[in-house]
Amino acid sequence: MNSGIDLQGSFIQILVDLGLTAEVARVAWLPLPMLLVLVGATLGVLVTTWLERKISAAAQQRIGPEFAGPLGMLIPIADGLKLLVKEDIIPAKADSLLFTLGPAIVVIPVFLSFLIVPFGQNLLITDLGIGIFLWISLSSIAPIGLLMAGYASNNKYSLLGGLRAAAQSISYEIPLALSVVAIAMMSNSLSTIDIVQQQSGYGILGWNVWRQPIGFLIFWIAALAECERLPFDLPEAEEELVAGYQTEYAGIKFGLFYLGSYVNLVLSSLFVSVLYLGGWNFIIPIEVMADWIGVSETTPWLQVITGSLGIIMTLLKAYLLVFLAILLRWTLPRVRIDQLLDLGWKFLLPVSLVNLLLTAALKLTFPVAFGG
Amino acid sequence: MNLADGVQIVSFGVLALMMLGAALGVVLLENIVYSAFLLGGVFISIAGLYILLNAGFVAAAQVLIYVGAVNVLILFGIMLVNKRQNFVPLRNAWVGKTTTALVCLGLFALLGAMVLSTPWAISTAPVAGDTSTVVIGLHFFSDFLLPFELASVLLLMALIGAIVLARREFLPDALEREQTQQPVLTLPERPRELASATPSSPDRTLGTSSTKRNV
Numbered sequence: 312m313n314s315g316i317d318l319q320g321s322f323i324q325i326l327v328d329l330g331l332t333a334e335v336a337r338v339a340w341l342p343l344p345m346l347l348v349l350v351g352a353t354l355g356v357l358v359t360t361w362l363e364r365k366i367s368a369a370a371q372q373r374i375g376p377e378f379a380g381p382l383g384m385l386i387p388i389a390d391g392l393k394l395l396v397k398e399d400i401i402p403a404k405a406d407s408l409l410f411t412l413g414p415a416i417v418v419i420p421v422f423l424s425f426l427i428v429p430f431g432q433n434l435l436i437t438d439l440g441i442g443i444f445l446w447i448s449l450s451s452i453a454p455i456g457l458l459m460a461g462y463a464s465n466n467k468y469s470l471l472g473g474l475r476a477a478a479q480s481i482s483y484e485i486p487l488a489l490s491v492v493a494i495a496m497m498s499n500s501l502s503t504i505d506i507v508q509q510q511s512g513y514g515i516l517g518w519n520v521w522r523q524p525i526g527f528l529i530f531w532i533a534a535l536a537e538c539e540r541l542p543f544d545l546p547e548a549e550e551e552l553v554a555g556y557q558t559e560y561a562g563i564k565f566g567l568f569y570l571g572s573y574v575n576l577v578l579s580s581l582f583v584s585v586l587y588l589g590g591w592n593f594i595i596p597i598e599v600m601a602d603w604i605g606v607s608e609t610t611p612w613l614q615v616i617t618g619s620l621g622i623i624m625t626l627l628k629a630y631l632l633v634f635l636a637i638l639l640r641w642t643l644p645r646v647r648i649d650q651l652l653d654l655g656w657k658f659l660l661p662v663s664l665v666n667l668l669l670t671a672a673l674k675l676t677f678p679v680a681f682g683g
Numbered sequence: 684m685n686l687a688d689g690v691q692i693v694s695f696g697v698l699a700l701m702m703l704g705a706a707l708g709v710v711l712l713e714n715i716v717y718s719a720f721l722l723g724g725v726f727i728s729i730a731g732l733y734i735l736l737n738a739g740f741v742a743a744a745q746v747l748i749y750v751g752a753v754n755v756l757i758l759f760g761i762m763l764v765n766k767r768q769n770f771v772p773l774r775n776a777w778v779g780k781t782t783t784a785l786v787c788l789g790l791f792a793l794l795g796a797m798v799l800s801t802p803w804a805i806s807t808a809p810v811a812g813d814t815s816t817v818v819i820g821l822h823f824f825s826d827f828l829l830p831f832e833l834a835s836v837l838l839l840m841a842l843i844g845a846i847v848l849a850r851r852e853f854l855p856d857a858l859e860r861e862q863t864q865q866p867v868l869t870l871p872e873r874p875r876e877l878a879s880a881t882p883s884s885p886d887r888t889l890g891t892s893s894t895k896r897n898v
Contacts (some may be wrong), residue, residue, distance in 0.1 A: 334686055360783060388748025409720070440813025441740050448743040455723055458758050472760060477755055484751070501816065 357387040394566035409463035413417040414567035416456030420449040431621035442502040464559040472555025477547035486659035487533035490526040507590030518589040534579035543642040584628035591621030702728035
C-alpha cells in the first residue's frame with residue numbers, strides 16, 4: 312500500500328524551504344488540525360440540522376424552511392446566531408459553577424473523538440494505536456456532564472433527565488463496546504486506519520457489514536441510544552420531563568448541548584461507516600480501476616482523486632446514516648424507560664456477547680475470511 | 684531544552700497541581716456532590732499522567748473505568764439516595780479525629796519510606812508505545828495469569844451478588860411491613876424564592892406553576 316498524501320510532511324517541508332527551522336514549522340502546523348476539527352465538526356452539524364428540518368418536513372409532507380437562502384440553507388446559521396446572542400440565564404437557586412461546567416464537559420469529549428476519524432490513508436489527525444478505544448473511553452465521560460447539568464439546575468425534571476441520560480448511556484455503552492471488540496478481533500488492531508485497511512481490497516463485498524450483520528445492527532441501535540435520538544430520547548422526553556436536563560438552559564449553554572448532540576450523531580455515523588461500511592473505500596477498489604485504465608497507483612493526480620474520493624465516500628456513507636436516523640425519528644414511537652433498559656441489558660448485551668463468541672469461532676475456523 | 688521537553692514539564696506541573704488540588708477538594712469540601720465531581724477530576728489528571736508516561740492504553744482504560752463507570756456510579760448513589768439528616772455534634776469528636784490523623788500520618792510515613800528506600804531502576808528498554816496493548820495481553824496470559832484470573836473471579840462474584848440483590852426472590856416479612864409505612868419519596872429540590880413573584884400569596888408554589896403554564 313502506498314503512503315498517499317502526507318499533508319503534514321509537505322506543509323513542514325514548504326515552511327522549511329521558506330527559511331524556518333523544522334521545529335518552528337512543526338509548531339506552526341499544530342493549530343491547523345485543531346482548527347480543522349472544530350470547523351469541520353461545526354459545519355457537519357450545520358448541514359445535519361438543515362437536513363433534519365428538511366427531511367422532517369418531507370416525512371410530514373411539508374416544505375420546511377424555504378425563505379432563508381436557497382432551499383432554506385441559511386436556517387442553521389440563523390439558528391446558531393440566535394443561540395449565540397440570546398440572553399444567558401442562570402436560574403436564581405441553581406449552582407452556577409456546575410451549571411456552567413456541565414455543557415462543556417458534555418461537548419469537549421465529543422470534539423476530541425474527531426482525532427481518530429479517518430477520511431483517507433493519511434487523512435486523519437492522529438493514527439493512535441488505541442484508536443477506537445479512545446472514542447469508547449471519551450464517550451463515557453459525557454454522563455458526568457449530564458448528571459452535573461441535571462443536578463445543578465435545581466429542578467426535578469432536570470435531575471430526572473440527567474439520571475435517565477446517565478443510566479441510558481452506561482447501559483448502551485456495553486453492547487457498543489462489545490460489538491467494537493468483535494471488529495477489533497477481526498482486524499487484529501484497534502487503529503481506525505487498520506480497521507478500514509482490512510475491509511479494502513474486494514470493494515463493497517469486503518465491507519464488515521457482511522461479516523458482522525448482527526454487530527452492525529447492535530452498534531447502530533446502541534449508537535442511536537448514546538446520541539439520545541428517537542426512539543431513545545427519554546432523557547428529554549417532552550411529554551414527561553419538559554426537556555430533561557436541558558430544561559433550565561438558555562442561550563449559548565443550551566446551544567452547546569444542542570451542538571454536542573448533533574456532533575455526536577455525526578460522529579457515530581462516521582464511526583459506523585468506518586467500522587462497518589468500509590470507511591473511505593469506493594464500491595470498486597481504486598487500485599482495480601487504476602489497473603483498468605492503465606495508470607500507476609503513485610501518479611500524483613490519481614492520488615489527489617483518491618484522497619478526494621475517500622473524503623466524499625466517508626461523508627456520503629455517514630450522511631446516509633444520518634438520513635436513516637432522521638427517518639427513524641419520524642417513524643418509530645418512543646420506548647418506555649423500562650423497555651429501554653430491558654432492551655439494553657436483557658437483549659442487546661447477551662446478543663452482543665454471542666456475536667463476539669461467534670466471531671471468535673469463525674475467526675478460528677475460517678482465518679481467510681475473518682482475519683486470522 | 685527543546686519544545687517537546689518544555690511541553691512535557693509544563694503539562695506535568697499542571698496535571699500534578701490539578702490532581703493534588705482536586706484530591707484535597709474531595710477530602711475537605713463540605714458538599715458531597717462537589718467531592719464526587721472533583722474525584723472525577725483526580726481520575727482525569729491521573730490519566731493525563733499516564734499519557735505523559737507513554738501509556739496511552741492505560742490512560743484510556745483509566746478514563747473508561749474510573750471516570751465512566753466508578754465515578755458515575757458514585758454520583759448515581761449520591762443523587763438517588765435522598766436522606767436529609769442533620770448532623771448531631773458528637774462529644775469527644777477529637778478522639779476520632781486524632782486517631783484518623785495518626786493512622787493517615789503513619790500510612791504516609793510508611794509509603795514515603797517505601798518510595799525513598801526503593802532503588803527505582805529506570806528501564807532502558809525502548810518504549811512500547813502503540814504496541815503496548817500486545818505486550819499487556821501477553822503478560823496477562825503468561826506471568827500475570829493468576830492475578831488476572833483472580834480479578835475475573837472477583838468480578839464474577841460481584842456480578843452474581845448484584846443479580847441476587849436485584850432479583851430479590853427472598854423477601855423477609857419484616858422488611859415488607861416496614862416498606863408499607865415509608866413516606867412518599869420526594870426528589871431533592873430546594874424551595875424557590877423568585878424576586879418578582881408576589882410576596883404575600885401563601886400558596887406560592889401553586890401560583891408560580893400556574894403562571895408558568897400561562898406564559
